[in-house]
Amino acid sequence: MNHLQLEKDIEHLENVITHISAEDRIPLSYWRNRINLVSGAPLVPAQASRVKRLNAALSALEERQKT
Template identity: 50%
Template sequence: MSYHDIDKEIAHLELVFGKISTNDRIPLTYWRNRLAMFPKTLLMPSQRARLARLEAALRSLEQSARALETEPPMRATGTQR
């Protein structure tokens, strides 16, 4: 993967990460795997920094998903049980 290919892929993920949520059909594990595919040793410092921001955003989404899983279900009236 060339420097330019990596840059394009990171740019694509930056765009997508601005739109994904915990409710999407594509699971967050898919995005985690996409981030893991980058050859860390071949990255430029600016690319590493951009990937670090993406990983932080994904961690935040993953934490939100875990928090939603532990919340009690809502009643029909909109209050928690």
């Protein structure tokens, strides 16, 4: 994945994750897979920090879905 595409993917995830809920028509597992894909790419420290925040936000949604 090239740097520009990686940055676009992270930005998209940042926009989406703040607006989704466990009841959305796109399952949380889809977003988990997208974050995992980005996490597996070579990241600069700033990107790694952003992906870590995305992961934490999605994990919180996943926990709420379990209850």
